[in-house]
Amino acid sequence: MLLIRRFEERAGQLYGLGLIGGFCHLYIGQEAVAVGLQSAMKVGRDSVITGYRDHGHMLAYGIDPKVIMAELTGRAAGISKGKGGSMHMFSVEHGFYGGHGIVGAQVSLGTGLAFKHQYAGDGGTCLAYFGDGAANQGQVYESFNMAKLWDLPVIYAIENNKYAMGTSVDRSASEPDFYKRGESFRIPGIQVDGMDVLAVRGAAEEAMAWTQAGKGPIILELLTYRYRGHSMSDPAKYRTREEVQDFREHRDPIDHAARELEKLGVGQDELKAIDKQIKDIVVEAAKFAEEAPEPEASELYTDVLVESY
Amino acid sequence: MGIELKMPALSPTMEEGTLAKWLVKEGDSVSSGDILAEIETDKATMEFEAVDEGTISKILVPEGSDGVKVGTVIALMGGEGSEAATPAPASAAEEAPKPELPAEQKVEATSTPHQFESGARDLVADVQATRDPPEVPEGTAVTPTTVREALRDAMAEEMRRDERVFVMGEEVAQYQGAYKVTQGLLDEFGPKRVIDTPITEYGFAGIGSGAAMGGLKPIIEFMTFNFAMQAIDHIINSAAKTNYMSGGQMRCPIVFRGPNGAAARVGAQHSQNYGPWYASVPGLIVIAPYSAADAKGLLKAAIRSDDPVVFLENELLYGQNFDVPQLDDYVLPIGKAHIARPGKDVTLVSYSIGVGVALEAAEKLSAEGIDAEVIDLRTLRPLDKQTVLTSLKKTNRLVVVEEGWPTCSIASEIMAICMEEGFDDLDAPVMRVTDVDVPLPYAANLEKMALVKADDVVKAAKAVSYR
Numbered sequence: 001m002l003l004i005r006r007f008e009e010r011a012g013q014l015y016g017l018g019l020i021g022g023f024c025h026l027y028i029g030q031e032a033v034a035v036g037l038q039s040a041m042k043v044g045r046d047s048v049i050t051g052y053r054d055h056g057h058m059l060a061y062g063i064d065p066k067v068i069m070a071e072l073t074g075r076a077a078g079i080s081k082g083k084g085g086s087m088h089m090f091s092v093e094h095g096f097y098g099g100h101g102i103v104g105a106q107v108s109l110g111t112g113l114a115f116k117h118q119y120a121g122d123g124g125t126c127l128a129y130f131g132d133g134a135a136n137q138g139q140v141y142e143s144f145n146m147a148k149l150w151d152l153p154v155i156y157a158i159e160n161n162k163y164a165m166g167t168s169v170d171r172s173a174s175e176p177d178f179y180k181r182g183e184s185f186r187i188p189g190i191q192v193d194g195m196d197v198l199a200v201r202g203a204a205e206e207a208m209a210w211t212q213a214g215k216g217p218i219i220l221e222l223l224t225y226r227y228r229g230h231s232m233s234d235p236a237k238y239r240t241r242e243e244v245q246d247f248r249e250h251r252d253p254i255d256h257a258a259r260e261l262e263k264l265g266v267g268q269d270e271l272k273a274i275d276k277q278i279k280d281i282v283v284e285a286a287k288f289a290e291e292a293p294e295p296e297a298s299e300l301y302t303d304v305l306v307e308s309y
Numbered sequence: 310m311g312i313e314l315k316m317p318a319l320s321p322t323m324e325e326g327t328l329a330k331w332l333v334k335e336g337d338s339v340s341s342g343d344i345l346a347e348i349e350t351d352k353a354t355m356e357f358e359a360v361d362e363g364t365i366s367k368i369l370v371p372e373g374s375d376g377v378k379v380g381t382v383i384a385l386m387g388g389e390g391s392e393a394a395t396p397a398p399a400s401a402a403e404e405a406p407k408p409e410l411p412a413e414q415k416v417e418a419t420s421t422p423h424q425f426e427s428g429a430r431d432l433v434a435d436v437q438a439t440r441d442p443p444e445v446p447e448g449t450a451v452t453p454t455t456v457r458e459a460l461r462d463a464m465a466e467e468m469r470r471d472e473r474v475f476v477m478g479e480e481v482a483q484y485q486g487a488y489k490v491t492q493g494l495l496d497e498f499g500p501k502r503v504i505d506t507p508i509t510e511y512g513f514a515g516i517g518s519g520a521a522m523g524g525l526k527p528i529i530e531f532m533t534f535n536f537a538m539q540a541i542d543h544i545i546n547s548a549a550k551t552n553y554m555s556g557g558q559m560r561c562p563i564v565f566r567g568p569n570g571a572a573a574r575v576g577a578q579h580s581q582n583y584g585p586w587y588a589s590v591p592g593l594i595v596i597a598p599y600s601a602a603d604a605k606g607l608l609k610a611a612i613r614s615d616d617p618v619v620f621l622e623n624e625l626l627y628g629q630n631f632d633v634p635q636l637d638d639y640v641l642p643i644g645k646a647h648i649a650r651p652g653k654d655v656t657l658v659s660y661s662i663g664v665g666v667a668l669e670a671a672e673k674l675s676a677e678g679i680d681a682e683v684i685d686l687r688t689l690r691p692l693d694k695q696t697v698l699t700s701l702k703k704t705n706r707l708v709v710v711e712e713g714w715p716t717c718s719i720a721s722e723i724m725a726i727c728m729e730e731g732f733d734d735l736d737a738p739v740m741r742v743t744d745v746d747v748p749l750p751y752a753a754n755l756e757k758m759a760l761v762k763a764d765d766v767v768k769a770a771k772a773v774s775y776r
Contacts, residue, residue, distance in 0.1 A: 009341055009342070009360050010360065012358070012360070013360040015318075015425075016317030016318055016319065016422055017315075017317070017318070017421070017422045017423070018318050018379075018422055018423040018424050018425040018426070019425065020425060021425035021426065021427055021573060021574030021751075021753060022425075022427075022572075022573060022574030022575040022576060022579075022751065023575055023576075023579070028342075071751075074574070074751050074752035074753050074754075074755075075752070076752075078752075080751075081752075082750070082751060082752035082755070083577075083750040083751055083752060083755065084576060084577075084751055085574065085575075085576040085751030085752075086576075086751075087576055087578065087579075088576050088577065088578065088751070100578070101535075101576060101578035101579055102535065102536060102538070102539065102578055103508050103536070104508070104539070133507070133508040134508060136507035136508055136509050136512075137508060137509055137510075137511075137539070138509060138511045138512055138539075139511075139539075164507065164508050165479070165480055165484070165487070165508075166480050166483065166484035167479070167480065167483075167484070167505060167507070167508075171483075171505065172505075172506075172507035172508070173507065227342065228358075229355075232319070232320075233319065233320040233350075233353075233355075235353035235354055235355050235356075236356075237353070237354070237484075238483065238484060241344070241356075248342065294752055294753065294754040294755075295750075295752045295754065295755055297754070297755070297758060299750075299752075299755060300745060300747060300750060300755045300758050300759060301745075301747060304746075304747050304748070
């Protein structure tokens with residue numbers, strides 16, 4: 001979680017320095033969701049798909065911070081060779097299927113990945129992340145219907161951070177309890193404290209047991225909060241500074257985890273050592289991402305098609 | 310250890326900003342995530358957060374300062390009691406709230422904030438270098454207006470004029486528009502006529518089309534036309550075909566508008582020109598203006614039209630200033646191209662931001678003694694063939710400039726028209742200069758290579774002139 005936090009802070013800084021371009025959606029505040037969910041997944045068996053706020057999900061899945069940061073700076077060493085950018089990162093090797101810029105698209109795509117798991121009988125489950133905003137897209141419900149109709153092994157993880165860009169849940173959702181959104185399709189849902197990594201982990205295990213038992217799709221609604229704007233250019237005037245401050249001070253997932261660790265007898269020194277270690281990793285990733293060369297000009301024309309005709 | 314805090318680039322287009330307010334004072338300890346200051350960019354007021362931990366040792370730019378360039382050192386941060394920006398003795402690191410790592414220092418010391426690199430800015434530079442004056446009777450007073458304001462004014466004027474007109478889309482009301490195009494409309498017209506929707510493009514495009522069938526005049530804003538692909542079924546199957554299928558009984562007077570085409574470094578899924586897609590559909594009007602005056606005059610015409618209109622704006626043009634005539638009711642005809650620059654040697658045909666590229670190329674060509682005529686199509690469907698063919702008759706050479714893919718493009722269509730109807734006037738094959746035929750890459754260098762360039766237009770114009 002701390003790695004995601006520090007990584008994203010550094011990404012925000014590199015954006016301010018002009019080293020990252022375009023859109024950059026930071027995950028700060030939501031770390032416990034990705035870490036808790038990913039910890040229940042098995043790399044090599046399961047698959048993951050998400051939207052454009054994807055850096056944290058990739059880090060939580062154990063993908064090298066250096067190649068993620070290098071993608072953000074648009075370098076050849078980036079995970080998509082610099083051609084994708086912040087919103088379009090993929091690691092098929094890790095079963096990480098992106099990184100999608102069109103809100104809601106990953107829900108249907110993730111249902112398709114689950115279809116593949118069932119079709120191939122490979123025992124995998126697809127974890128499809130989306131937000132409270134995407135949860136209103138029509139294709140989500142078309143996917144829900146088919147996922148249950150065919151009992152596909154998919155976990156729909158709705159990260160409810162309260163705002164779809166600038167529109168709050170109460171202004172956009174007729175049913176604001178997103179875990180209930182599958183009811184008419186007979187898909188069960190669980191509402192989870194997304195600021196508590198252990199609660200998320202517990203829910204993820206339960207959901208995984210459900211899909212692994214062949215019971216079909218399940219919805220997890222993770223109640224969370226993003227501290228930063230929707231993207232780097234969002235002034236976030238739709239909420240008060242007090243609201244953000246309140247979450248930072250009282251609900252922070254990293255502080256919460258630190259307190260839990262202290263209860264288990266982990267000392268301040270150990271936590272500080274972790275902090276230092278993570279800072280080093282992030283500094284190294286940033287340095288790598290700044291110094292790595294841009295893609296070769298010839299890369300402009302590669303990867304458009306697989307075959308030559 | 311000291312760190313220089315520099316004016317950050319807080320938006321893709323920010324060059325300078327106002328340091329509106331300091332939220333910390335000298336001597337304050339800060340940790341990462343603390344809000345240090347409020348900075349007004351070209352678009353909005355943004356919060357500037359601390360990344361590192363330390364103590365604010367000196368504030369160099371007082372609050373209220375305007376025009377602070379990105380990269381200016383605005384404050385110094387250091388350990389307690391240490392001189393800012395000078396290395397603290399090793400022992401001081403113990404007392405400092407957080408010792409700085411040497412490698413991190415290097416990041417701080419070598420990197421100066423600047424706007425991120427983007428080929429999109431070359432397009433904007435072409436626009437800035439060549440202003441396109443509006444078509445008005447001589448002596449008409451003009452006001453410099455951004456494209457963003459011109460679009461807003463057009464909507465506001467038409468909403469005042471006709472109660473059936475309403476605006477619907479994502480973040481159009483309370484947020485004041487994702488790109489601030491609908492700024493102020495909620496205040497003036499209220500929530501009945503300026504309506505925020507959930508993120509449901511297919512849904513609200515259908516609701517808009519149904520409302521239009523029922524007799525209202527919706528303006529449906531897509532945050533970008535990339536997202537309108539989720540709604541394209543309603544635009545084509547519901548809106549475009551209604552009048553025809555009903556034997557002219559049922560109309561669908563709706564405007565679908567929003568930014569189209571490439572923006573700065575937003576990647577392949579957010580960078581696409583849908584002009585050719587929509588222009589291929591009978592039953593639709595497709596407009597893609599360049600200047601603020603055209604944006605205003607044509608959006609007003611679009612709202613008044615009884616036909617469904619796809620109105621393609623360009624994000625890179627939103628902040629650009631053009632002269633807009635001070636007329637009470639400035640409405641332009643749909644389907645009429647505009648000669649943005651008269652010339653006699655070669656015709657450059659373009660639309661939307663490509664017009665800026667063509668005008669810049671025309672400037673360069675004139676330095677080499679080639680007098681280029683630049684035609685701004687303005688409407689892509691119906692296409693003003695006559696203006697193109699008349700110009701071709703005069704110059705006998707033609708190049709199409711398009712910020713979009715070459716295949717099955719507006720350029721392809723213009724070339725076909727020139728072949729079919731202007732063959733005897735051609736002294737050289739028509740050429741097209743477009744974006745490269747690949748999904749738009751993110752990396753700054755590749756993006757630059759992929760986008761249409763004035764120099765390539767110059768080359769093509771010389772080639773068709775056999776020079």
